Every structure is written in structure tokens, then in C-alpha cells.
Amino acid sequence: MKKSFISLLAVSALVLASCGKTAECEVCPTVADPANDPATINVQFVPSKNADNIMLVAPALESLLAANIPGHTFKISVGTDFNAVLEGMDAGQVQVGFLTSQQYAQASLERPGKVQVLLTSVRNAMYVQQLPYAQQVEYMNNQANGYHGEYVIDKLSNLSASANPAQYKEVGTTMDLKATAYAAQLTTMKTTYDAGLTSIKGLAGKKVCALSSSSGSGYIYPSVLFYENGLTWTTSTPDAAKGEVQYIQVSGHTDSLKALLRGDCDAAFSYNDARRDLYWASASSGAADSDSDGVIDEYKDIFTNTRVVALSTLIYNDTISASTSISQDLRNQIQRAFMDIIKTEDGLKALSAYTHIGYKLATDSDYEGERTVYKFKVEHLNK
Numbered sequence: 167m168k169k170s171f172i173s174l175l176a177v178s179a180l181v182l183a184s185c186g187k188t189a190e191c192e193v194c195p196t197v198a199d200p201a202n203d204p205a206t207i208n209v210q211f212v213p214s215k216n217a218d219n220i221m222l223v224a225p226a227l228e229s230l231l232a233a234n235i236p237g238h239t240f241k242i243s244v245g246t247d248f249n250a251v252l253e254g255m256d257a258g259q260v261q262v263g264f265l266t267s268q269q270y271a272q273a274s275l276e277r278p279g280k281v282q283v284l285l286t287s288v289r290n291a292m293y294v295q296q297l298p299y300a301q302q303v304e305y306m307n308n309q310a311n312g313y314h315g316e317y318v319i320d321k322l323s324n325l326s327a328s329a330n331p332a333q334y335k336e337v338g339t340t341m342d343l344k345a346t347a348y349a350a351q352l353t354t355m356k357t358t359y360d361a362g363l364t365s366i367k368g369l370a371g372k373k374v375c376a377l378s379s380s381s382g383s384g385y386i387y388p389s390v391l392f393y394e395n396g397l398t399w400t401t402s403t404p405d406a407a408k409g410e411v412q413y414i415q416v417s418g419h420t421d422s423l424k425a426l427l428r429g430d431c432d433a434a435f436s437y438n439d440a441r442r443d444l445y446w447a448s449a450s451s452g453a454a455d456s457d458s459d460g461v462i463d464e465y466k467d468i469f470t471n472t473r474v475v476a477l478s479t480l481i482y483n484d485t486i487s488a489s490t491s492i493s494q495d496l497r498n499q500i501q502r503a504f505m506d507i508i509k510t511e512d513g514l515k516a517l518s519a520y521t522h523i524g525y526k527l528a529t530d531s532d533y534e535g536e537r538t539v540y541k542f543k544v545e546h547l548n549k
């Protein structure tokens with residue numbers, strides 16, 4: 167009885183904590199009055215390699231936003247750093263912020279109720295990403311499906327002549343096309359998998375390839391997986407009894423897989439599914455495709471010779487988030503405006519400068535995993 171009462175309290179606390187942050191929030195404690203919404207909406211980007219690009223198209227985006235939300239003008243700028251953007255949103259001086267998933271997670275933890283995630287940007291998705299998360303590893307390991315890490319391609323005209331049109335066509339015509347998140351993937355050789363390495367816990371005492379400590383899918387999300395399974399990295403000989411895993415550092419996602427294929431490590435982390443970058447021929451790969459079947463000769467067996475051991479918690483794409491200092495009505499209008507704008511040619515041109523090609527509605531609960539990762543970084547990686 168006591169336990170369920172405490173659970174009820176915990177649930178109530180969660181509901182209260184999430185109010186003001188989600189579109190679903192039914193009873194929001196502090197609802198800004200639309201009458202107090204500013205005439206000029208400041209939209210701010212966090213400095214990044216894309217920030218210069220977005221400023222080139224800022225005037226176009228400002229006009230499109232103003233046309234979609236009558237009664238307001240828009241001013242786009244790049245903040246001096248992430249904290250400046252967040253402080254601006256907290257203080258009501260910045261109404262809309264383009265935050266990464268980790269930045270949103272930090273904002274929601276450190277300034278609860280001050281920022282509402284409106285949208286998550288989407289990317290072209292692999293077919294497997296459309297399946298329920300729990301089924302994805304099984305699907306990737308089921309060779310009867312002929313899984314080759316296919317992207318879903320929405321326009322068949324995008325296919326190069328050398329790609330595998332039959333496979334793309336089958337996928338592209340049957341499923342939704344975009345995903346808001348991806349994951350870190352742990353891959354091992356089929357022989358290793360068949361010998362029993364089928365779970366994260368099985369890595370104790372093994373050598374695992376991973377990227378530098380700043381890489382999300384190549385190190386940070388994998389480290390959270392380790393932590394949750396009682397494993398730790400070591401750079402020396404690993405003690406399996408202590409849950410140690412030897413860290414073999416590689417410089418890139420395909421390097422990680424190449425090192426696995428060479429036998430430098432027992433399993434390898436990459437984003438999912440980096441195997442396709444070795445398998446499918448592309449203009450940039452420069453690798454041999456002697457029979458022009460769209461598959462790189464050297465890596466034609468990578469999907470049959472390897473297996474996926476696990477995926478990390480989902481890694482969400484960039485967000486568009488709003489300060490809760492503006493009314494819920496205006497936040498909803500901004501959310502709708504970005505979704506409508508990116509469907510237009512001019513809007514897509516402007517927003518693709520920030521690598522956005524579409525949006526899906528976001529909810530705060532999408533970011534539970536991202537908050538876990540953020541807290542892990544603060545506690546264990548000193549970030």
C-alpha cells in the first residue's frame with residue numbers, strides 16, 4: 167500500500183515536472199498570455215559548422231516565418247554559445263532555439279519548464295528504423311529478409327544507375343520514409359556471434375573498437391550501454407571478472423568496421439548501420455565495383471559475415487525548441503509554421519542549409535534516453 171502511494175507521488179511529480187514542456191500538457195501551471203507575446207520573435211542558432219550557412223538564408227527564412235504567422239516579425243541570429251542561447255530562452259529574450267537533442271536534454275534538466283521541444287528534424291531513414299525499436303536488431307540479423315542496410319528512398323529518380331533499384335523500390339513504396347532518431351550499433355563477426363557473443367554483457371574481457379570520447383554514437387552512447395550492463399572501458403588487458411572491456415580506438419565509423427573485419431577487435435561500435443557505407447558503392451567511396459552491381463567487391467559479404475549485437479538508446483536529431491515565456495498558442499503556431507514552410511521549395515532550401523529536410527512533432531518524453539545520456543556525461547565523462 168505504501169509502495170503504491172509512493173509510486174503515485176512519483177508519477178504526480180513527473181506529470182508536474184513535464185507540464186509546460188509538452189504539447190500534451192493539459193493543465194499547465196504558468197501559461198503565458200498571448201496578449202504579452204512579443205511582436206518580434208528572436209530565433210537563435212547555437213554556433214556550429216552550419217551557422218554560417220543558415221545566416222546566408224536567414225532573410226528568406228525570416229520572411230517565410232512572418233508570412234506564416236501574421237502579426238509577428240522574425241529575427242534570426244547565432245548565439246555566442248549554447249549557454250547564451252539557453253539563457254536567452256530562459257529570460258524570454260530568445261523565443262525559438264535550434265537545439266541539439268543533448269542541448270534540449272540539458273535544458274529540460276537544468277531549467278525545467280523553461281523550454282518546450284516543438285519539432286525534431288528528420289533524415290532519410292533505413293527501412294529497419296521504421297520497425298518497433300525492439301525488433302530492429304532481430305530484423306538486421308535475419309538474412310532471409312535480404313537486409314543490406316537499405317535507405318528508404320522516396321524518389322526513385324534519386325537512385326544512381328549502379329544502385330540496386332529493385333531493393334530500393336520495394337522498400338520505398340511500402341513504408342514511411344523518415345526517422346527522427348538513429349542509434350549506436352555494436353557489430354561483431356557472425357562466427358563470434360554464433361560462438362555466443364550475442365549481448366552487451368558478453369563483452370567483458372573482450373576487445374571493442376570505438377571512436378574518440380567526443381563521438382556520440384561512436385563512444386558516448388556506447389559508454390551508457392556499458393554502464394547499464396556493468397561494464398567499463400580499460401586501455402590495458404581487460405579483466406572479465408571486473409566487467410572490463412579493452413578500448414581499441416579508431417578514427418571513424420567505417421574504420422571501426424574495417425578493424426573488426428581485420429580481427430583487431432571482437433566487436434565494433436558505429437552509427438547504425440555504417441556497414442552500408444562499406445557495402446553500397448557511391449560516387450564518393452572510390453572503391454572497386456568491378457561488376458557494376460552497386461556493391462563494393464571487397465565488402466560484398468559484410469552483411470552475411472557480421473551480426474548486430476545491440477543498439478544503444480535512440481540518438482535524436484536536432485530540435486526546434488521554444489521558450490515557454492511565449493504563449494502556448496504562439497508556440498503551436500511556430501511549430502505548424504516550420505512544418506508547413508519546409509514542405510515548400512523555398513522553405514526546404516532555407517532550412518536544408520541547417521541540414522533539416524523535414525520535421526516531426528516532438529514530445530518531451532522522446533528525450534528520456536537523451537536525459538539519461540546527458541546525466542551520464544556529467545557524472546562519468548566530466549562534460
Ligand SMILES: [Ca+2]
Pocket residue numbers: 454455456457458459460461462463
Ligand atoms: Ca560489385
